Amino acid sequence: MSTTHCAIENCRTTILNKTSGISFHPCPQSTEMRNRWLKVLKNRCSMLDWAKSRICSKHFENKYFDSHRRLRENAIPTLFAQQPKLSNKSMEHPKAPKSKVDRFLNKLTQAELTADIKMSMARLKEPINLDDFITDDLRCRHDTPVEAQLWLMVKKQEHLNNRLMDLVVQTKKHVEILEHNMEEAKIAKRENDQNVESLKYVVKCLQEKHATLEEQIEILTAVESR
Ligand SMILES: [Zn+2]
Incomplete structure (x- = not known):
């Protein structure tokens, strides 16, 4: 940002x-307008900071401009170059997927994929005597029935997915903590700024007092020397 x-x-x-003619504009103050901006900008800004981000007049x-080319209060950014949205871009692989399965998989969200794997797992029955087919490094022996091989593969996939979801939850928590810390730091800074301001005021008062005292001393010295 x-x-x-x-x-x-x-x-x-x-x-x-x-x-010339291009101007920069801050984000709106009201929650209602911010919500409306967020709807159109969430996939078009990699970072949006209500206080700092600026949007150009393009x-x-x-x-949305008045006769003085000032942005009206109800203005919403609606004009964007024809470029892929961020959400699509991040879903896409660096190389365009070739197979039909890849294309469909790319369209699925994380939640949909997880649900799909869980459903597949529920449909598959745990093979009897599975332990007999599995080696110590969690691979199938060459004579393992296909069903058992599939079961193990989906099971591994499910496990991986659960770990990933745990990571997502953890990361979200970290982000929340960071945001909270940032907010606290902002408050501390504001308080600090206020303290500096009041100290400046005290210094100013003391300087005035000092000047008055000096004047008084001057008068007293003059009276004394007479
Ligand atoms: Zn712009």
């Missing part, structure tokens, strides 16, 4: 390279 670059992904407008229709 930056105050000098447009926050829209793929937009290259910056404070430095902008042509993304606003003319109707």
Whole structure:
């Protein structure tokens, strides 16, 4: 996030390279407008900070500007270059998938995949005497029935998925903690700033007092020397 670059992904407008007529605009203050902005921007900004991010005027229709080219309160960014959205981009593999299965898999969400694996697991019956077919390094012996091989594969996949989901939950928690810490740091900074301000005021008062005292001393010295 930056105050000098447009926050829209793929937009290259910056404070430095902008042509005349292009302006930079902060995000709205009200929760209602922020929610409306979020709907259109969530897949178009890799990072959106309500306080710092700026959106350039290329993304606003003319109707959202008043006669002084000021952005109206109800303005919503609606103009974007024809580029793939972030969500699609992150779902795509670096190389375009060739098979039908790959294409379908790419469309599935993590939750859908997990549910699918769980369902497959529920449909498959644990093979009898499975232990006899499995080696110590969790592989199948060459004479293992196909059903048992499949069962083991899906079981491994399920296990992996559970671990990944645990990681996702953990990461989410970490993000929450980080956000909380950031919020606390912000509050501490604000309090600090306030303290600095009041100290500055005290210093100013003391300086004035000092000046008054000096004047008084001058008067007293003058009276004394007379
Ligand atoms: Zn822009």
